[in-house]
Amino acid sequence: MLAPLLDALRLTHARHCKRRWELLELGSGAMLRSACRRAGPSVAGRSSVAIAGPSARPSARAADVSVPSQPSSSHLHRFPTTRISAQSRRISTSAPRASASSSSGSASKAAARDFSQFDRLETRTFSIISHVDHGKSTLADRLLELTGTIPQDGSNQQVLDKLKVERERGITVKSQAVTMVYDYDGPRDDFISAFDDGFAPKPGRYLLNLIDCPGHVDFSYEVSRSLSACQSALLVVDATQGVQAQSITVFELAKQKDLAIVPVLNKSDLPAADPDRCALQMEEILGIDTTLPGQEPLLISAKTGRGVDSVLRALVERTKPPPGVEDGKLEGREGPGFRALVFDSWYDQYKGVVSLVSIADGAVKKGDRITSCHTGKRYEVLSLGVNSPEMIPTDVLRKGQVGWIIANMKDMSEAQIGDTFHLSSEKVEPLEGFAPTVPMVYAGIFPIETTDFLKLEEAIQRLALNDRSVTVQRESSMALGQGCRLGFLGLLHLDVFRQRLEDEYGHAILVTAPSVPYKVTWRDGREEIVSNPIHFPDDSERKGKVTLLEEPMVRGVVRCPEEYTGEIMQLCAEHRGEQLDVSFPPTASAIRSVQMTYRLPLSEIVTDFFDKLKSCSSGFASFEYSEDGYQASDLVKLIFLISNTVLDSLSIIMHRSKVLYNARAWTKKLKDIIPRQQFEVSIQATTGSKVIARETLSAYRKDVTAGLYGGHYERKLKHLNKQKEGKKRLKALGVGRVQIPTEK
Numbered sequence: 212m213l214a215p216l217l218d219a220l221r222l223t224h225a226r227h228c229k230r231r232w233e234l235l236e237l238g239s240g241a242m243l244r245s246a247c248r249r250a251g252p253s254v255a256g257r258s259s260v261a262i263a264g265p266s267a268r269p270s271a272r273a274a275d276v277s278v279p280s281q282p283s284s285s286h287l288h289r290f291p292t293t294r295i296s297a298q299s300r301r302i303s304t305s306a307p308r309a310s311a312s313s314s315s316g317s318a319s320k321a322a323a324r325d326f327s328q329f330d331r332l333e334t335r336t337f338s339i340i341s342h343v344d345h346g347k348s349t350l351a352d353r354l355l356e357l358t359g360t361i362p363q364d365g366s367n368q369q370v371l372d373k374l375k376v377e378r379e380r381g382i383t384v385k386s387q388a389v390t391m392v393y394d395y396d397g398p399r400d401d402f403i404s405a406f407d408d409g410f411a412p413k414p415g416r417y418l419l420n421l422i423d424c425p426g427h428v429d430f431s432y433e434v435s436r437s438l439s440a441c442q443s444a445l446l447v448v449d450a451t452q453g454v455q456a457q458s459i460t461v462f463e464l465a466k467q468k469d470l471a472i473v474p475v476l477n478k479s480d481l482p483a484a485d486p487d488r489c490a491l492q493m494e495e496i497l498g499i500d501t502t503l504p505g506q507e508p509l510l511i512s513a514k515t516g517r518g519v520d521s522v523l524r525a526l527v528e529r530t531k532p533p534p535g536v537e538d539g540k541l542e543g544r545e546g547p548g549f550r551a552l553v554f555d556s557w558y559d560q561y562k563g564v565v566s567l568v569s570i571a572d573g574a575v576k577k578g579d580r581i582t583s584c585h586t587g588k589r590y591e592v593l594s595l596g597v598n599s600p601e602m603i604p605t606d607v608l609r610k611g612q613v614g615w616i617i618a619n620m621k622d623m624s625e626a627q628i629g630d631t632f633h634l635s636s637e638k639v640e641p642l643e644g645f646a647p648t649v650p651m652v653y654a655g656i657f658p659i660e661t662t663d664f665l666k667l668e669e670a671i672q673r674l675a676l677n678d679r680s681v682t683v684q685r686e687s688s689m690a691l692g693q694g695c696r697l698g699f700l701g702l703l704h705l706d707v708f709r710q711r712l713e714d715e716y717g718h719a720i721l722v723t724a725p726s727v728p729y730k731v732t733w734r735d736g737r738e739e740i741v742s743n744p745i746h747f748p749d750d751s752e753r754k755g756k757v758t759l760l761e762e763p764m765v766r767g768v769v770r771c772p773e774e775y776t777g778e779i780m781q782l783c784a785e786h787r788g789e790q791l792d793v794s795f796p797p798t799a800s801a802i803r804s805v806q807m808t809y810r811l812p813l814s815e816i817v818t819d820f821f822d823k824l825k826s827c828s829s830g831f832a833s834f835e836y837s838e839d840g841y842q843a844s845d846l847v848k849l850i851f852l853i854s855n856t857v858l859d860s861l862s863i864i865m866h867r868s869k870v871l872y873n874a875r876a877w878t879k880k881l882k883d884i885i886p887r888q889q890f891e892v893s894i895q896a897t898t899g900s901k902v903i904a905r906e907t908l909s910a911y912r913k914d915v916t917a918g919l920y921g922g923h924y925e926r927k928l929k930h931l932n933k934q935k936e937g938k939k940r941l942k943a944l945g946v947g948r949v950q951i952p953t954e955k
């Protein structure tokens with residue numbers, strides 16, 4: 212599916228044609244306008260965008276994602292940059308004109324925070340979606356500042372990334388919803404309706420519900436459920452990077468949900484920004500006709516604030532309110548038939564279980580009795596309100612609004628994401644929930660102290676309820692005791708979950724090497740997905756019983772400067788990759804970049820592939836992957852035995868070509884880390900049918916003859932034999948009791 216899109220990417224380059232981005236000075240700020248001079252309806256002068264005065268933003272964050280990501284903007288300075296030619300941008304001045312932001316002013320911003328009459332306001336609910344690091348959270352900051360939702364003090368940096376892990380890594384991992392009040396000053400003179408019926412919004416106060424989504428592929432579940440609550444999506448594209456893999460995925464998700472797309476080109480302040488090329492990519496790759504009214508990309512800089520209020524304006528103009536809630540009328544939002552979709556929930560220490568809902572029909576008030584379609588349980592609404600960004604209680608939530616509900620729920624499991632709430636007195640059809648996710652990577656999580664298992668399990672269950680894309684199963688291991696086996700959507704997801712578990716619950720934990728789900732076909736035709744190596748048949752067990760072993764594959768796209776092509780090809784070959792395509796897509800910089808598409812086994816990339824890729828490309832390579840079915844493979848279970856006892860937590864499934872190398876390397880490593888005992892310890896690696904590697908850890912040996920001077924040799928021998936006997940006894944006792952250090 213990716214191939215035609217990548218072809219289109221190349222085409223874009225061929226058909227590259229310059230469009231004009233005009234910068235017009237305006238009262239409080241400037242106006243940016245895309246004046247397309249291509250074939251088709253002229254849009255010059257159609258979209259007029261008011262821009263708030265540039266505010267100095269703190270410099271780009273230092274933290275970078277540790278696992279696969281596109282080269283971040285911080286890498287860009289290393290590439291020579293190509294600027295949009297001076298001729299392609301016409302800079303002119305025009306008479307000052309009141310912009311949306313200037314018209315609001317501080318008094319109206321204060322009024323905007325008044326939520327007493329908010330339920331009559333017309334609403335627009337939208338998600339901000341994009342590829343990772345294209346500037347969604349920074350844009351959310353500016354939108355919140357412009358609407359007076361947060362103070363405009365120059366210190367706001369990705370304020371919606373509240374989790375410690377988000378701030379440390381500089382990425383969004385959880386969607387956040389915020390309600391803003393926006394004063395719209397009415398359509399401009401050059402306004403052209405985006406709708407066939409000529410729909411034009413009226414000037415006035417609007418309620419905008421913003422949902423900032425994560426960009427990394429591992430958190431696509433967050434994006435998908437956030438989009439379910441929306442009418443439109445702001446598709447942000449970094450004007451220096453162009454349309455990238457996740458831009459396509461999230462765009463398709465939004466299209467599937469039939470949302471209005473508002474394309475935004477961000478980072479226009481950077482010299483490498485090439486809005487012409489990006490706009491063309493949007494056309495060629497995403498099929499957005501940027502010449503049509505309502506589909507023109509908005510050129511902004513979320514960092515400086517330039518052009519950001521054009522986004523607010525576009526949200527009101529390019530999206531229609533849900534039917535029945537126009538013009539501040541209450542009829543369409545009174546009920547009956549109240550239905551609310553639960554799209555997030557969390558546990559608040561003081562308030563208890565909080566459900567974030569999007570009201571699809573009717574209204575709900577404090578004291579109402581509601582029922583969960585999922586469990587059939589009834590609750591009383593104790594309080595409700597909106598996030599702006601703090602929790603603000605209100606009297607009622609009506610159709611089209613997004614807000615929180617606190618009912619007398621005892622347990623997080625009662626606030627199921629994807630559930631529908633309705634009034635207990637009414638019968639309704641449940642809203643469409645969310646399809647369950649399929650984990651791509653599994654890992655075992657064990658407590659360091661085995662007695663802490665119940666505490667750890669509770670912590671895992673709580674976090675997993677907050678992140679429904681994680682699957683949890685109990686697991687026990689001879690060496691590590693009781694633990695849980697968790698399924699994640701990717702490696703970053705696993706790493707973030709581990710960190711959240713440690714941060715939020717203060718547990719020191721042990722995570723086993725990630726593994727992937729394999730498919731075993733038994734002779735009776737039964738197919739079984741095995742994600743835990745303990746349950747995978749070894750060579751001796753499978754004889755005559757297993758007809759087919761398959762492993763999950765991915766289609767990976769590596770993009771890097773051309774000079775690293777050789778190293779990356781070698782790396783992919785070492786990881787059993789099969790090359791499918793090589794292309795040279797256009798870049799914003801003067802450095803030629805190469806894009807290689809590979810089919811790789813998932814198991815090969817869940818270990819050290821990303822680290823190697825980053826180091827062999829000096830950090831410039833980016834890697835994206837998507838599932839690509841299963842493929843028959845000669846798989847082997849490598850089992851380790853310490854003093855003839857199976858160390859089940861170390862069992863690992865791998866391709867037969869790698870088994871000997873790994874068996875030798877791992878037995879050597881185990882020999883280094885296992886402390887010497889009073890008795891000899893054997894370390895063996897086996898495939899079930901034969902031992903393929905062995906190391907022996909020699910015993911401590913006290914010199915029992917040290918104190919004996921002279922005398923007959925038999926006297927010494929007697930002591931030595933006694934020692935031998937003792938060691939034999941110890942060895943017998945010590946089997947299975949060798950302590951494996953866990954921290955290495």
Ligand SMILES: Nc1nc2c(ncn2[C@@H]2O[C@H](COP(=O)(O)OP(=O)(O)OP(=O)(O)O)[C@@H](O)[C@H]2O)c(=O)[nH]1
Nearest residue numbers: 272343344345346347348349382383426478513514
């Ligand atoms: N120069 C410049 N940098 C920007 C702009 N917008 C965002 N950035 C920087 O780009 C980086 C990523 O910004 P974020 O807002 O966190 O990006 P994001 O899309 O929310 O990232 P994820 O949520 O992890 O996908 C940060 O260092 C921002 O400071 C912009 O308009 N100009």
Ligand SMILES: [Mg+2]
Nearest residue numbers: 347348382383
């Ligand atoms: Mg973000």
